Amino acid sequence: MLRALYTAATGMKAQQLFLDNVSNNLSNINTTGFKRSQVNFQDLLYSKRYIAGSESAQGFEIPAGIQLGGGVRTISISKVFSQGNHVNTERELDLAIQGKGFFQIQQSDGSIAYTRDGSFQLNSKGEVVTADGLPLSPSITITNATEISIGTDGTVYVKGSDPSGTLQNVGQIMLTMFPNPSGLDSLGKNLYLETMASGSPIVTVAGEQGTGEIYQGFLENSNVETVTELVSLITAQRAYEINSRAISASDEMLSTINSMAR
Template sequence: MKALAIAATGMTAQQANLEVIANNIANLNTTGFKRARAEFTDLLYQVDRLQGVPARADTGIVPEGASFGLGVKLAAVRNVHMQGALATTGNTHDLAIQGGGWFEIEGPDGEVLYTRAGAFNLNAEGEVVTVQGMRVLPNIVVPENALDFTVNGSGQVFARIPGQDEPADLGQLNLVAFANDAGLAPLGDNLFRQTAASGDPVQGLPGIDGLGTIAQGYLESSNVDPVREITELISAQRGYEMNSKVITTADQMAATVSQNMR
């Protein structure tokens, strides 16, 4: 009885769906986190009768065939790169992107990685770094005697230096965009890596060519909606229970046939 195997694929799919939802809820307060959604596709079909073929010689065409589905499978876990709300922190090192774009980060081995989480700080050399100590690119160095520094919406970085009337220009923060944000590979620590699916990064200035602007003293919150996740959780639970019920029913039907054959 194929119903047992079909329902088993349904339970496996809902288990995967539950794991995705659980990860979304766990990262409810993760800076810059993008919720994920499980995508499913149906499996191959067993064809008992083809449509569109003659029923008999010199007769009409069969309008509808008979195909039996064999279940469901997980096709992808898609990160939904929608804008999260901006939360004020009052920390001048915190930067948020309002709109599209990514910060460039220098990974441990020199690889360029990407993030939306702008919880930055300064290291001992005055370089702007992530909470893991990775440098933000292009490298910005704040002088040790700087009283404060400012990042405007266009990514220009200035510092107020004692004895100078005008703020010192420390450099320009750029953002990058991808043709397919969902194609980026998540690495953990709020970092993503470029892949063949994402396309090559296109660098530009904040606020130009579709890139977002930079807001200093803010962080982008997770885009997870708790109400939506609870709704999805209930739906996954009901789907799992229904597939379990199918297995129970199929087993009972098989038992009935077995008993009648004795």
């Protein structure tokens, strides 16, 4: 019964973390480029009373042993980088990636972060920046433009005040891929950082090596599915209740034993 108390407690802890993760997914359902997180569980060590295949007292082989599990633990929470739906905004600097790539963003300390959020703007210097003012890498500057055109390969053209209406190439938006994107470190602010688990970044032109194409005038919605998360919410709640009932049942049995001892 004491074993049941501790085992059920691990279940309650795991379901609490599961519920926290579901809550985070639902709270970011309208966050541009957000990727939902998935909780992965693992059973704990087993206490083995009898080992399957061992010999019984009568000399026969035991076909199935006795193993008592110690509960459950959360082994990882990984990002699911499935494609989100695109929404048409008709803004010239709103960009969506159809594929596995990431935009490169230069942070204030000079390091590079990565994002799927393509809601870019121009700062006072004409640099293409994020909503937090962090510039694209490599930097692209647009000044005195009457029209901005961005190709699916990330090539940026602008039309200035020149009466001829000639398009001028002002830069190239590069995309980055990772061998294991689930290993990226979530920094917040829609940014990710490279880690040893993610592998080294592969920088290439959009449309090459599976990075995907860039679509101007679109943004990528979160890949969170409301129905799926609500089902997970109910599952976590019910599993938490069942584990708490196991603790209550163990407590009642212990109370009964104590009453017998008196």
